[in-house]
Amino acid sequence: MRITAEEKNATRRRILDAAVELFRTHGFDATTTRDIARAAEIATGTLFNYFDTKEAIIGQLASESFGKARLAFAKQELQAGLDEELFALVVAELRQLKLLRKFITPLLETVLCPLASARRPGMDHSLRVEHLELVVGIAKRHGITEISPVSIQMYWSIYIGVLAFWAEDQSPKQEDTLALLDQSLRMFAAWLLNSAGESQ
Amino acid sequence: MALNVSELLTALPQETDEITTPVVTGVPALLSRASYQPVPVGRIRRLTALGTLQAKIAAAYLFHWLRGWFKSSDDNQRLLAETHWRTALRVLDSMTYLRGAVMKIGQTLANFPDIAPVAFVDTLERLHFDAPPMHWSLLREMVHNELEDDPESRFASFDKQAFAAASLGQVHRARLFSGDEVAVKIQYPGIARSIEADFRNLFLFLLPARLSKDWDSTKDQFDDLRRRLELETDYELEAANLQKARALFHAADGIVVPRVFTQFSTGRILTMERLEGVHITQFMARNPSQEERNNIAKKIVRAWYRLMYSGRMLYVDFHPGNFLICDDGRLGVLDFGFIVPLDDTEWEWFRKIDRPLTTGLREDRLPILKAWSDIGDDETERLRLNDEYAEWSWLSRYRGGEFDFSNEAEFRRGINLFTEMVRRRYSRARPNTPTIARGQFAWWSILFQLKAKVDVRSIAEEEIKATGWDRSEYTPREVQEVQ
Numbered sequence: 001m002r003i004t005a006e007e008k009n010a011t012r013r014r015i016l017d018a019a020v021e022l023f024r025t026h027g028f029d030a031t032t033t034r035d036i037a038r039a040a041e042i043a044t045g046t047l048f049n050y051f052d053t054k055e056a057i058i059g060q061l062a063s064e065s066f067g068k069a070r071l072a073f074a075k076q077e078l079q080a081g082l083d084e085e086l087f088a089l090v091v092a093e094l095r096q097l098k099l100l101r102k103f104i105t106p107l108l109e110t111v112l113c114p115l116a117s118a119r120r121p122g123m124d125h126s127l128r129v130e131h132l133e134l135v136v137g138i139a140k141r142h143g144i145t146e147i148s149p150v151s152i153q154m155y156w157s158i159y160i161g162v163l164a165f166w167a168e169d170q171s172p173k174q175e176d177t178l179a180l181l182d183q184s185l186r187m188f189a190a191w192l193l194n195s196a197g198e199s200q
Numbered sequence: 201m202a203l204n205v206s207e208l209l210t211a212l213p214q215e216t217d218e219i220t221t222p223v224v225t226g227v228p229a230l231l232s233r234a235s236y237q238p239v240p241v242g243r244i245r246r247l248t249a250l251g252t253l254q255a256k257i258a259a260a261y262l263f264h265w266l267r268g269w270f271k272s273s274d275d276n277q278r279l280l281a282e283t284h285w286r287t288a289l290r291v292l293d294s295m296t297y298l299r300g301a302v303m304k305i306g307q308t309l310a311n312f313p314d315i316a317p318v319a320f321v322d323t324l325e326r327l328h329f330d331a332p333p334m335h336w337s338l339l340r341e342m343v344h345n346e347l348e349d350d351p352e353s354r355f356a357s358f359d360k361q362a363f364a365a366a367s368l369g370q371v372h373r374a375r376l377f378s379g380d381e382v383a384v385k386i387q388y389p390g391i392a393r394s395i396e397a398d399f400r401n402l403f404l405f406l407l408p409a410r411l412s413k414d415w416d417s418t419k420d421q422f423d424d425l426r427r428r429l430e431l432e433t434d435y436e437l438e439a440a441n442l443q444k445a446r447a448l449f450h451a452a453d454g455i456v457v458p459r460v461f462t463q464f465s466t467g468r469i470l471t472m473e474r475l476e477g478v479h480i481t482q483f484m485a486r487n488p489s490q491e492e493r494n495n496i497a498k499k500i501v502r503a504w505y506r507l508m509y510s511g512r513m514l515y516v517d518f519h520p521g522n523f524l525i526c527d528d529g530r531l532g533v534l535d536f537g538f539i540v541p542l543d544d545t546e547w548e549w550f551r552k553i554d555r556p557l558t559t560g561l562r563e564d565r566l567p568i569l570k571a572w573s574d575i576g577d578d579e580t581e582r583l584r585l586n587d588e589y590a591e592w593s594w595l596s597r598y599r600g601g602e603f604d605f606s607n608e609a610e611f612r613r614g615i616n617l618f619t620e621m622v623r624r625r626y627s628r629a630r631p632n633t634p635t636i637a638r639g640q641f642a643w644w645s646i647l648f649q650l651k652a653k654v655d656v657r658s659i660a661e662e663e664i665k666a667t668g669w670d671r672s673e674y675t676p677r678e679v680q681e682v683q
Contacts, residue, residue, distance in 0.1 A: 083335070182389075
């Protein structure tokens with residue numbers, strides 16, 4: 001029997017929805033692909049036609065959230081400083097990732113981690129690339145035409161650090177993450193602008 | 201002014217054993233640390249994170265200065281300490297995340313110009329008024345977190361620029377969909393819990409004072425101040441204070457406390473009616489007449505006594521920015537974050553001191569001062585200074601008639617007395633004494649700034665009478681004695 005694209009999409013959606021629910025209820029580590037398949041009412045083998053691993057499921061969920069966040073960010077009218085614009089980008093992502101907060105760590109260890117993608121050359125690192133392209137675009141709007149690989153790496157360290165902190169943030173409404181993000185980006189933006197000034 | 205860090209390091213005193221984290225150098229190291237560390241709300245982290253080097257220097261200088269304060273009154277040492285302070289405060293100025301407690305301490309010390317060096321007070325004033333603002337994106341996120349929607353959706357309009365800096369956040373103009381013009385006070389994220397850490401740090405700096413006999417009392421006073429600052433971060437409590445205070449005033453008083461919009465307020469956001477008017481400094485710049493100045497001063501005095509006697513709330517946050525002379529002539533009393541509630545225990549003390557301190561007679565004052573400050577019979581000098589200070593504090597009240605607050609020498613006498621008490625380490629007193637003293641100085645300071653002439657006693661008596669408190673058994677006698 002031939003499966004239509006529409007049916008494929010519906011199955012894919014069911015897997016993702018079932019996975020979110022199970023991750024939220026039982027946690028990422030305690031949830032197996034078998035559990036997800038059962039909740040999505042498909043055979044375990046069928047699940048692997050769609051996703052190789054649990055991490056890939058999380059990656060897909062995150063990718064959707066990042067997509068929504070970037071749309072929301074693009075709609076914002078910002079006439080702001082470099083640090084503020086970077087802040088707006090990251091908080092737009094955090095808002096969309098909120099449902100995934102508790103189990104975002106695997107994402108940090110895989111598709112968002114440069115070391116992991118270096119170990120596994122085939123790994124999809126589009127999430128990282130897309131985010132960094134936006135960062136480069138923001139920097140250009142603020143007069144920084146060239147960003148060195150070192151600067152990119154510094155930014156990424158901050159970004160991943162903030163996400164890791166956020167995943168475990170016990171403060172009310174994760175307000176400490178906002179403070180950490182604000183202070184980190186102020187520091188990074190000041191350094192970047194200062195470096196750009198020196199090199200000119 | 202740029203700091204010469206190596207010079208400062210060379211000049212550092214060596215008493216900073218508690219802060220031994222190595223200085224982080226170089227941007228890569230700094231970045232990698234900062235990106236994985238939590239927001240600096242922990243005690244040592246707050247001293248060692250983003251501003252590691254600056255914090256270490258500032259802490260060391262603060263330590264040094266406080267040591268000088270508590271251990272010696274030698275002029276040379278004091279001068280040296282002042283130099284240290286100037287350096288330290290320039291550095292502290294850059295530490296935006298220490299905004300909370302540092303600024304509140306600053307406001308307190310700024311009321312004692314002879315105790316805190318001028319440069320120190322100047323720097324703290326800048327900290328108060330020029331605190332780095334939260335940018336719009338951060339603010340927007342705070343509103344979203346607290347009010348569950350973006351400011352653009354929750355409010356009909358919302359100014360992106362703050363119109364006032366608050367010690368723990370900032371204030372924005374906005375309009376509700378109902379048409380009400382409001383002021384929205386928003387707290388910097390994480391600042392509430394950071395205050396506790398700030399105080400543990402400052403407590404550490406006070407360790408040398410353990411040698412003093414007054415240590416336990418100082419510790420209690422410090423704890424009292426810490427508790428009050430922590431309460432000040434709770435905007436829900438401030439909203440409750442505002443609502444209670446607002447109900448105490450009527451149209452005829454010409455005094456107004458802003459209305460709170462509770463559905464737009466949380467523990468971190470406070471939305472209040474926005475009053476239009478000018479602050480005292482702007483009012484004075486218009487060169488108002490003596491009568492106009494007296495009228496404002498009378499309202500300030502009445503507001504203070506009304507809050508105290510009818511509301512049992514001691515208003516101690518007499519920052520000039522907390523009073524607004526409205527366009528319609530009313531006095532707006534704005535900030536109710538720093539209130540001493542007079543519970544039954546406190547009220548009993550206030551009831552007990554009322555008569556002895558309002559007769560103007562030394563023999564009446566001494567027994568109550570001994571009780572208040574736990575002064576022994578053999579501590580004659582301590583008692584003398586406490587008495588002179590109490591006499592000064594209650595002067596305008598017990599003397600009656602129009603009191604001229606423009607008398608600089610009289611104001612200075614009070615400062616000198618307090619300074620002398622601090623220099624002699626006479627800090628033993630009931631825990632809330634520093635807070636009350638802060639209120640007294642600031643109260644006098646505002647009336648001095650207004651160069652006002654006010655009959656304080658008659659206003660106080662009217663306010664007491666309105667509460668139904670029967671003082672008939674002693675009032676006539678003391679009035680005769682004083683006259």
